[in-house]
Amino acid sequence: EDDPIDSLPGPAKLPIIGNMLDMFNMTPGEKFKYERQLSKTYKQRYMQKVFYRRIVYLHHPDDVEVVLSHSKNITKNVIYDFLKPWLGTGLLLSTGSKWYKRRKILTSAFHFDILKDFASLFEERSRRLVDQLRANNGEAISILPVMNNFTLLTICETALGTKLDTDRSVNTAAYKDAISKIGQICIYRLSRIWLYIDAIFNRTSAGREFAKNVDIIHSFADNVIVQRKEQRLNSLDKGLVERDEFNRKKRTVLLDLLLEAEAKREIDLEGIREEVNTFMFAGHDTTGTALTFSLMLLSDHEEAQERILEEYNEVMRGKETPTLSEFAEMKYLDAVIKETLRLYPNPHRIGRVLTEDITLGGVPMRAGTEVCVLTIDLHYREDFFPEPEKFRPERFLRGEIQHPYSFVPFSAGPRNCLGQKFAMLEIKSVLTHICNNFKLVPMKRNWRVETVSDIVLKPAEPIYIKFVPR
Numbered sequence: 113e114d115d116p117i118d119s120l121p122g123p124a125k126l127p128i129i130g131n132m133l134d135m136f137n138m139t140p141g142e143k144f145k146y147e148r149q150l151s152k153t154y155k156q157r158y159m160q161k162v163f164y165r166r167i168v169y170l171h172h173p174d175d176v177e178v179v180l181s182h183s184k185n186i187t188k189n190v191i192y193d194f195l196k197p198w199l200g201t202g203l204l205l206s207t208g209s210k211w212y213k214r215r216k217i218l219t220s221a222f223h224f225d226i227l228k229d230f231a232s233l234f235e236e237r238s239r240r241l242v243d244q245l246r247a248n249n250g251e252a253i254s255i256l257p258v259m260n261n262f263t264l265l266t267i268c269e270t271a272l273g274t275k276l277d278t279d280r281s282v283n284t285a286a287y288k289d290a291i292s293k294i295g296q297i298c299i300y301r302l303s304r305i306w307l308y309i310d311a312i313f314n315r316t317s318a319g320r321e322f323a324k325n326v327d328i329i330h331s332f333a334d335n336v337i338v339q340r341k342e343q344r345l346n347s348l349d350k351g352l353v354e355r356d357e358f359n360r361k362k363r364t365v366l367l368d369l370l371l372e373a374e375a376k377r378e379i380d381l382e383g384i385r386e387e388v389n390t391f392m393f394a395g396h397d398t399t400g401t402a403l404t405f406s407l408m409l410l411s412d413h414e415e416a417q418e419r420i421l422e423e424y425n426e427v428m429r430g431k432e433t434p435t436l437s438e439f440a441e442m443k444y445l446d447a448v449i450k451e452t453l454r455l456y457p458n459p460h461r462i463g464r465v466l467t468e469d470i471t472l473g474g475v476p477m478r479a480g481t482e483v484c485v486l487t488i489d490l491h492y493r494e495d496f497f498p499e500p501e502k503f504r505p506e507r508f509l510r511g512e513i514q515h516p517y518s519f520v521p522f523s524a525g526p527r528n529c530l531g532q533k534f535a536m537l538e539i540k541s542v543l544t545h546i547c548n549n550f551k552l553v554p555m556k557r558n559w560r561v562e563t564v565s566d567i568v569l570k571p572a573e574p575i576y577i578k579f580v581p582r
């Protein structure tokens with residue numbers, strides 16, 4: 113059937129299968145470069161077709177604004193379905209009234225007072241991270257696994273109230289292992305179009321392995337949910353305030369808010385499980401890679417490390433632990449993180465299927481069309497970010513950002529990232545602790561790791577850094 117978007121430019125299409133074979137034999141690295149090249153060739157937008165699927169790719173801020181700010185076009189496209197057996201229709205994947213109701217409940221989990229509590233947890237954890245890094249005696253270490261482990265520990269503590277490193281009641285090693293296997297299987301599936309069909313995928317060894325690991329993750333989450341529920345009921349019965357091992361009032365974690373909502377019949381146990389799994393996924397890999405890329409860039413820019421430290425000392429004047437408002441005063445630190453997220457946005461694209469018609473540049477797009485915002489290409493546009501390849505945090509200090517939709521690492525509009533403040537705070541806490549205690553030294557000067565498309569944007573090889581004690 114004819115569609116007005118067939119007039120959009122894009123790579124040549126074969127009859128029936130369209131662009132299906134365009135990237136068939138490419139390595140993940142080649143695919144990544146090919147996609148970037150397409151955005152350079154088609155400066156406004158382009159269309160690809162695979163059988164009946166038409167996908168419009170966008171990377172101009174005006175188009176991005178139309179798509180992301182739309183109040184009704186909030187449905188994710190088919191690629192996200194891979195994650196459904198694991199995340200169910202939790203906040204990341206759900207749509208319509210289910211999404212709306214849950215978003216309302218969960219927004220309260222990031223209330224200012226709760227964030228304050230989390231800030232002190234990040235500080236405790238960052239101190240321990242410094243000790244762990246110091247034990248390497250300035251030897252180079254591969255930072256991605258260390259940062260991902262760190263963010264997994266913090267999200268488990270804040271979402272579930274469970275300490276993965278010390279809690280003996282749960283099988284944490286199996287859980288961590290299962291999360292990483294699931295990620296690898298999703299990547300494997302992403303590049304094999306025949307495995308997009310569930311009936312085929314589920315019969316392959318990868319499909320069976322996927323299901324086995326999903327079970328491990330689900331039973332871990334269930335175990336923690338049941339335990340937390342029992343503890344809460346016990347203390348509520350006795351009118352007690354819950355205390356931790358140091359006799360401090362226990363932090364309110366996301367799970368507590370969900371259990372409160374369950375008591376009010378706003379969510380059921382299955383819903384709680386979906387949200388717990390969603391937050392553990394959305395909250396750890398993204399922040400872990402953001403920390404990794406920040407450290408890589410900082411190690412190559414000694415002047416930026418010194419400036420972070422100077423600013424920290426100016427704001428803190430000898431005080432030890434920054435409050436939220438002190439972190440907010442550290443503008444240069446904020447700019448460094450933003451510049452990192454501009455260069456390495458994660459996820460680097462956002463997919464939707466239109467449920468309402470829209471018009472982009474005079475071309476009508478009907479409900480049912482898939483649109484994909486290429487955040488990474490948006491962030492590298494020369495017309496909005498001069499010398500886009502360069503790490504220049506100052507661009508975020510001098511009001512150079514001309515269009516509110518030219519920089520959207522946390523997405524924007526109704527489906528923006530719920531954990532944005534949480535993530536920024538966590539990254540600030542880690543970076544200030546690291547810059548206060550170490551000089552970061554890269555293995556190679558002027559080196560940037562290649563990146564590959566995955567569920568999230570990943571470095572193609574390990575990034576090694578030396579943490580030399582100050």
Ligand code: HEM
Pocket residue numbers: 203204205215390391394395396398399402453457458459461462463521522523526527528529530531532534535536
């Ligand atoms: C630097 C770190 C992070 C980045 C760059 C990031 C980025 C994003 C982006 C781009 C989206 C939109 C995804 C889409 O529409 O497909 C998103 C959604 C989401 N993020 Fe984050 N995120 C980060 C950290 C976190 C953290 C720490 C949490 C939880 C504590 C979190 C929870 C969520 C949730 C629940 C959603 C779905 C929101 C909805 O659809 O209503 N994120 N994030």
